Every structure is written in structure tokens, then in C-alpha cells.
Amino acid sequence: MADTNCPEATPTGLSRRDVIKGVIAGGAVSSAGYLFRVSTVGAQTSAPGSVERLITLTVNGQQRRVDVMKQQILIDQAMQYGTLRTQFSESTGFGQALRTIAQIINGRSVIGANRQIFYLKQGAYDTHQNQLDSQQSSLSEFDTAISNFMNCLDEMGLTDQVLICTHSDFSRTLTSNTSGGSDHAWANNQLMIGGGINGGRVVGTMPELELGGSSDLNGLGCWIPTLSVTQMTAAIGGWMGLNSSQVATVFPDLANFPSGAIQL
Numbered sequence: 001m002a003d004t005n006c007p008e009a010t011p012t013g014l015s016r017r018d019v020i021k022g023v024i025a026g027g028a029v030s031s032a033g034y035l036f037r038v039s040t041v042g043a044q045t046s047a048p049g050s051v052e053r054l055i056t057l058t059v060n061g062q063q064r065r066v067d068v069m070k071q072q073i074l075i076d077q078a079m080q081y082g083t084l085r086t087q088f089s090e091s092t093g094f095g096q097a098l099r100t101i102a103q104i105i106n107g108r109s110v111i112g113a114n115r116q117i118f119y120l121k122q123g124a125y126d127t128h129q130n131q132l133d134s135q136q137s138s139l140s141e142f143d144t145a146i147s148n149f150m151n152c153l154d155e156m157g158l159t160d161q162v163l164i165c166t167h168s169d170f171s172r173t174l175t176s177n178t179s180g181g182s183d184h185a186w187a188n189n190q191l192m193i194g195g196g197i198n199g200g201r202v203v204g205t206m207p208e209l210e211l212g213g214s215s216d217l218n219g220l221g222c223w224i225p226t227l228s229v230t231q232m233t234a235a236i237g238g239w240m241g242l243n244s245s246q247v248a249t250v251f252p253d254l255a256n257f258p259s260g261a262i263q264l
Contacts, residue, residue, distance in 0.1 A: 082106050086152045088145070094122045095145035102152040105162065115240060127172065129179035146193065153194065163195030163239055167229075174211065174221020186217060187225035190232065195239060197264040203227070204262075227262065230254050234261035 084106055088099045101118045108116065124138045146164065153159045171188035187207065193199070207215035207223040215223050234251040238261060242250065247261065254261065 084152055086155050088148045092141050094141055098145050098149040106156055127181045129181040131181040159194055160196030164193040166191045185222040187223035228257055231257055231262050235264050239264055
């Protein structure tokens, strides 16, 4: 997540659905979705107004494809803007994707955006087997790639204006299974890096690492969470520029947690 602090673009009225729609609209998938709907409506030629709806959907689909192509052109131009001296020693897909993001941030003036959100997936953490080797490889990849990315931010002078956050669907049990792995659990730990935040600390309460203890849901080392992911993402929303009223609108379930968003 990048915030270059240009004052004229404070986000307003955002909802989670809007964010999801925005992400979907940025990919080629949207064109296929419109084409499918066109063929469905087109088959219902006996329905009143079906031709008009077909024309409207066709125009919308064409316009969406044009918009996506324009976005891609801007991204390509941004990636060619300037030269980053920082070398990425990580040659994996994850490392190269982070380099691409760094290049787009470097060319943000071409895109004309002062707040950008990038989603990047690193897989191989669903370790039902061979967990030690798998995690060693994945965590090493993560460490090297993030280190290179932070060096890029230092080079651009944007270390305090870009926030890196990890997210995951679930955690792993403390106990292992018979395949040298672990199974699905509940509470997890996430990392937040950069962004001028108050770092070097643990937010929330670490679990009591005792099987069957007060933090264990089922005796397998399935930790009960002490913070909600909403409290984390609401804090990110505030960091991106949402005021308290907007945060409450975007994250209505934040009201269920008296301590509110975590403090960054």
C-alpha cells in the first residue's frame, strides 16, 4: 500500500464491495464476464427490450476492455519511468513481482495516483506435509524479497510512505500430523513493515504455548485469537487516509470490538 501524500485525493465513501469491484475491474476477467452476460441476454430475444439490453451490455463490455487496455498502457509506461539501481537478488516469481511493484510506484506520476494498493500472493504455506523444509524455503524467499523491496523504497525516499502487510486465511496447529506437516488452525500472526509506523513491538497478546491451555481451542495447539482482522485492516484504512467516520462505514463490525482499531 502506497501513500504519496498528495492532498487532493482523500478517499471518500469507500466500501469493501467497492474495493472488490475495483480490483476485479482492473483485470481481463471483467471482459469475459460481460461477454458471458451478453450471450445470455442475447438468447432471450423474445423478451421486451432484449435488443436494447444486448446493445447496452455489448457497449459496456467494449468500454470495459478499452478501460483495461488503457490501464495496462499506463502501467507499462510507469514501469519504464526512471531506473532503479537496487538489485533484486531474489529471482523467484515473488521477488520479481515485488520488483515490478517497486517500478510502478517509482512511476506513479505517470499513472497520476497518489494512493495505490497492490495485492501479491506467496503460496506454499498450506503445509499438511513436509512443513519444515517448505517453510524454510518460503520464509527465506519472503525475507530476501522484502529486504530488496525495502532497499528500493529507501532509494526512492518512500520508506515511510509504503506499508507492507501480510494476510492469511488461517494459521497452523502447534501439533504435527503423521506426514510431517500441520493442519488448519485459527489465530495467526501477521507482519506490518514500513509506513512510518511504531515498529519493533508485538500488538495484542501472544498465546500461551501449552496444549490444552487457556489459549488452545481444541487441544491441538489451535490458538484462540485476541484481536480481529478487522482491527488490523481498520488501522490500515486509517493509515491510508480514512477519517474515523469513513472507517466506521467501511468496517461496520469494528463496533463489536471495544478497543477499536490497533494503533500503528
